[in-house]
Amino acid sequence: MTILRFSKDLFKHITTGKRAYFIWLGVLAVVMLNALISYINQLTHGLIVTNMRDQVSWGFYIANFTFLVGVAAAAVILVIPSYVYHFKPIKEIVLFGEMVAVTAVLMCLLFVVVDLGKPLASWHLFVTPNFPSSILMWDVIVLNGYLILNSLAVIYVLYCAANGREYKMYIMWPLVLISIPWAFSIHTVTAFLYNGLSSRPFWNASIIAPRFIASAMCSGPALMILVFQIARKVSDIEVNDKAIFKIAELIAYAMGVNLFLYGAEIFKEFYSMSIHVAPLEYMFHGLKGHTLLVPFTWTALVFNLIAFVVLLSPGLRNRFLYLNIACVLVFIGVYIEKGMGFVIPGFVPDTLGEIYDYLPSYTEISVSAGIWAFGAFFYTLLLKTAIPIYKGELSFLSHNMRRNLKESH
Amino acid sequence: MNRRGFLKSAALGVGGILLPAKDSDASVWEAFFQKHFREMNDKEKKDVVARLEIEYMQKYKKRITVKSTPALPNVLYGYGLDLSRCIGCRRCVYACVTENNQSRKPQIHYITVLQFKQGEKWVSDLEEAKKYYNAEEVPEAGHFYMPVQCQQCERPPCVKVCPTQATWKEPDGIVVVDYNWCIGCRYCMAACPYGARKFNWGEPEIPLDEINTETHYLGNRPRLRGAVEKCTFCVQRVRENPGRYPACVEICPVGARKFGNLLDPNSEIRTLIETKRVFRLKEELNTQPKFYYFFSL
Amino acid sequence: MNNKLIYCLMFCLTAFFLPLYAEALDNSTTDDIPKYVTTKPEFTEGLFPCSSCHASMEPNRQRRELGFHTEIQLNHAQKQRWCLDCHDSSNRDMLKLANGDLVSFETSYNLCGQCHGNVFRDWKTGIHGKRVGYWNGDKTYYLCVNCHSPHSPRFKAVKPMPEPAKPQDVNKVQSTSLVEVGGTKLSIPQYKGRIK
Numbered sequence: 070m071t072i073l074r075f076s077k078d079l080f081k082h083i084t085t086g087k088r089a090y091f092i093w094l095g096v097l098a099v100v101m102l103n104a105l106i107s108y109i110n111q112l113t114h115g116l117i118v119t120n121m122r123d124q125v126s127w128g129f130y131i132a133n134f135t136f137l138v139g140v141a142a143a144a145v146i147l148v149i150p151s152y153v154y155h156f157k158p159i160k161e162i163v164l165f166g167e168m169v170a171v172t173a174v175l176m177c178l179l180f181v182v183v184d185l186g187k188p189l190a191s192w193h194l195f196v197t198p199n200f201p202s203s204i205l206m207w208d209v210i211v212l213n214g215y216l217i218l219n220s221l222a223v224i225y226v227l228y229c230a231a232n233g234r235e236y237k238m239y240i241m242w243p244l245v246l247i248s249i250p251w252a253f254s255i256h257t258v259t260a261f262l263y264n265g266l267s268s269r270p271f272w273n274a275s276i277i278a279p280r281f282i283a284s285a286m287c288s289g290p291a292l293m294i295l296v297f298q299i300a301r302k303v304s305d306i307e308v309n310d311k312a313i314f315k316i317a318e319l320i321a322y323a324m325g326v327n328l329f330l331y332g333a334e335i336f337k338e339f340y341s342m343s344i345h346v347a348p349l350e351y352m353f354h355g356l357k358g359h360t361l362l363v364p365f366t367w368t369a370l371v372f373n374l375i376a377f378v379v380l381l382s383p384g385l386r387n388r389f390l391y392l393n394i395a396c397v398l399v400f401i402g403v404y405i406e407k408g409m410g411f412v413i414p415g416f417v418p419d420t421l422g423e424i425y426d427y428l429p430s431y432t433e434i435s436v437s438a439g440i441w442a443f444g445a446f447f448y449t450l451l452l453k454t455a456i457p458i459y460k461g462e463l464s465f466l467s468h469n470m471r472r473n474l475k476e477s478h
Numbered sequence: 479m480n481r482r483g484f485l486k487s488a489a490l491g492v493g494g495i496l497l498p499a500k501d502s503d504a505s506v507w508e509a510f511f512q513k514h515f516r517e518m519n520d521k522e523k524k525d526v527v528a529r530l531e532i533e534y535m536q537k538y539k540k541r542i543t544v545k546s547t548p549a550l551p552n553v554l555y556g557y558g559l560d561l562s563r564c565i566g567c568r569r570c571v572y573a574c575v576t577e578n579n580q581s582r583k584p585q586i587h588y589i590t591v592l593q594f595k596q597g598e599k600w601v602s603d604l605e606e607a608k609k610y611y612n613a614e615e616v617p618e619a620g621h622f623y624m625p626v627q628c629q630q631c632e633r634p635p636c637v638k639v640c641p642t643q644a645t646w647k648e649p650d651g652i653v654v655v656d657y658n659w660c661i662g663c664r665y666c667m668a669a670c671p672y673g674a675r676k677f678n679w680g681e682p683e684i685p686l687d688e689i690n691t692e693t694h695y696l697g698n699r700p701r702l703r704g705a706v707e708k709c710t711f712c713v714q715r716v717r718e719n720p721g722r723y724p725a726c727v728e729i730c731p732v733g734a735r736k737f738g739n740l741l742d743p744n745s746e747i748r749t750l751i752e753t754k755r756v757f758r759l760k761e762e763l764n765t766q767p768k769f770y771y772f773f774s775l
Numbered sequence: 776m777n778n779k780l781i782y783c784l785m786f787c788l789t790a791f792f793l794p795l796y797a798e799a800l801d802n803s804t805t806d807d808i809p810k811y812v813t814t815k816p817e818f819t820e821g822l823f824p825c826s827s828c829h830a831s832m833e834p835n836r837q838r839r840e841l842g843f844h845t846e847i848q849l850n851h852a853q854k855q856r857w858c859l860d861c862h863d864s865s866n867r868d869m870l871k872l873a874n875g876d877l878v879s880f881e882t883s884y885n886l887c888g889q890c891h892g893n894v895f896r897d898w899k900t901g902i903h904g905k906r907v908g909y910w911n912g913d914k915t916y917y918l919c920v921n922c923h924s925p926h927s928p929r930f931k932a933v934k935p936m937p938e939p940a941k942p943q944d945v946n947k948v949q950s951t952s953l954v955e956v957g958g959t960k961l962s963i964p965q966y967k968g969r970i971k
Contacts, residue, residue: 114680115678115680115681116679117584117679117945119679120943121679123675123677123942126668184664185661185704186663186678187662187703187705188661190659190661193642193644194641196642197643197644199641203639205639205665206641265639266635267635267764268671268763344602345603347605416668419673420604420673421592421673422592422605422606425942425943550911560902565932566935567935568937571936572936572961573956573959573961575962576953582948582951583945583946585939587939590939609939610938610939611938612938614934615932615933616935679945685962687953720909721911729957730905731933732922732930733904733905733906733917737910739910746900746902749900750902753897753902774894774903
């Protein structure tokens with residue numbers, strides 16, 4: 070009976086909202102539908118409708134996947150201080166951070182699935198897993214594990230809230246204790262996915278995993294700062310300014326480390342000028358007249374640098390205008406650096422020295438946009454569910470019980 | 479796709495395209511639930527081969543035999559390529575395409591012939607290589623040629639990374655793919671240092687009159703869209719007793735291509751390795767190819 | 776008639792004594808070949824046997840411009856030698872080694888091997904030259920002259936087959952057609968917008 074009433078209440082909450090809410094969901098739905106049409110077309114004709122070829126055999130899909138693993142991993146940046154150091158302002162929004170992680174992992178899985186040549190055969194992964202040899206198998210395991218961990222945490226916290234009680238630390242602690250190293254692991258494993266390939270000198274650099282972690286701790290929190298501000302504007306959820314500024318400060322340090330590691334890589338390649346410098350040349354000033362990636366690379370670098378300066382100075386980062394600009398710059402900068410700016414140079418020049426200028430096709434862009442729209446849609450609904458539960462408006466308890474609880478407080 | 483077909487598939491949704499319809503052949507389900515080739519017993523292999531032969535008969539209106547001959551005992555295949563002789567004529571490329579039923583459209587070639595200017599840097603990252611040379615006549619003065627194909631590594635990175643074990647090294651050293659088991663993640667393509675792995679980006683097309691009807695399950699049988707494939711040293715030829723030379727060896731007009739059993743001390747490949755200056759491509763990666771480039775001059 | 780008898784006798788004697796000399800011979804000749812079947816040399820139509828014309832002609836050992844066989848351009852150490860250094864002046868159906876021994880056209884590799892010792896050794900082991908057949912069974916070894924014209928051994932340049940399609944064009948193959956090359960049919964692509 071309780072479940073039925075709860076479901077009814079939930080449905081009512083999700084289906085009531087301001088006009089902007091429905092327009093937002095409608096726009097996302099259209100983008101998703103368009104993606105579905107593109108994806109059906111891709112299934113019918115094969116991946117030939119993408120611009121990927123044997124020379125550049127991974128493209129926009131895997132670039133987005135790589136970026137989003139970082140976003141998912143970044144949930145730790147909120148979990149650590151809130152649970153470990155009991156930094157109160159952040160603790161309140163950890164839940165929403167973990168929901169970002171759940172959403173991001175789901176998007177990651179979708180990006181991998183749309184990249185598969187034979188998605189229907191993916192059950193083979195569970196019949197003859199090449200474990201521990203294949204890092205991709207590791208990635209399947211850690212990503213799904215991470216999804217389960219974070220989902221459990223979110224569900225448990227919400228379940229407690231819906232029952233009108235505080236969550237038990239002895240249940241949360243193990244989840245948190247596992248999920249922190251696990252978050253590092255998903256991004257480390259994803260880095261090793263590339264890192265372990267001696268065939269691609271650009272990826273075969275030991276600095277990749279630390280760089281991935283550092284940049285993840287920029288892009289994920291930057292996204293969350295933006296999302297939280299929107300969330301508190303459109304709903305009655307309270308997000309403490311102090312929490313946002315704390316996250317901004319953390320981004321500044323992470324970006325510092327990220328730029329340092331990136332610089333170390335750039336120095337090593339350009340100073341030694343070995344034959345392995347080719348991918349970096351392709352990125353920074355073009356290779357044999359191919360300059361496709363040059364504007365992207367410089368945009369990313371300049372954005373990251375500007376954002377670093379803004380976020381480093383307390384005077385600037387504590388003003389929302391500058392903070393938000395910086396967050397957008399970080400997001401775009403890392404999106405380029407970790408996505409196209411990382412995946413494509415691994416393939417250019419290819420192992421036989423060929424340069425194929427890859428840019429995503431319409432299908433790739435529309436399917437990817439659809440997955441992003443799915444993420445936004447999913448997260449919106451999560452917020453729409455979680456906020457009233459958190460506020461006690463949506464509950465397993467009956468109306469009377471709730472009132473009694475309120476009075477007793 | 480035309481408008482109607484498109485609307486229909488859109489209406490049916492993804493499931494409608496992905497899953498076989500109720501009235502479709504039972505073999506579609508059999509194909510879907512087919513086991514990994516290495517996990518099949520002899521009977522299961524026979525059944526699968528029989529089913530494939532029926533499917534191919536329906537599709538190509540021709541009797542296509544699919545062998546599943548296992549590796550010969552005490553054989554480890556090795557390949558030699560004489561860089562002093564190769565003239566870059568690309569006969570091997572198309573002999574391979576024809577023998578191995580590669581898709582003509584989208585085009586798939588197992589062999590890439592690289593052209594280099596004499597006196598300029600070449601091996602390692604091969605950046606100065608020209609792949610699309612199209613001269614009136616070859617060899618062009620001041621140039622030399624290096625064909626690259628699967629190097630049949632003893633430590634194949636492609637096998638190491640495959641998440642589903644859909645590709646593996648056979649006892650005779652040939653790295654093969656179970657096209658049915660491959661999920662098309664293309665991790666092997668990223669891992670291969672030789673650009674040897676090819677993906678069926680679209681539905682593979684071969685004119686009916688050009689199909690080679692003598693095939694092997696792990697070799698030149700018709701391929702699947704969305705699966706990776708590669709050179710198998712013509713497994714359908716070399717695994718017989720007596721076994722024919724691979725197609726690229728037989729077509730080479732200058733006799734630059736050598737093939738044999740590395741375990742036979744009297745074979746031409748062993749003699750070649752022991753008496754010539756040989757090198758293996760990207761040896762620094764420790765993939766240990768069984769493909770030896772050599773210089774006879 | 777007389778000549779033939781003498782040659783016959785000589786051949787028998789050689790065959791008889793050859794095993795005795797085998798140890799002394801530095802480059803053993805035919806003995807390590809028979810394992811493989813070699814192909815036949817290609818003769819210009821109607822020219823072989825040479826004796827059908829030459830038997831009735833007096834050998835002219837003078838080095839000169841030939842009046843007949845003008846299609847033969849000697850481009851093979853031509854400054855050092857000419858026809859009768861390889862072709863036997865008395866028996867035109869045989870070739871002559873430097874030591875005066877005669878060898879048939881089918882075993883001309885013995886003649887080539889006199890100068891090209893390294894290549895000869897490589898050819899015998901299978902490293903040099905082309906062979907077809909079975910890697911673990913019978914092979915057909917191409918003779919030196921199957922690939923190299925003995926009078927002008929350098930390979931002629933050939934037209935390369937079409938270059939592969941560029942990555943953005945893999946789906947722009949218009950058609951393919953079977954073209955016969957050396958007895959094997961090859962599937963050759965025709966790209967859109969290119970004249971054959």
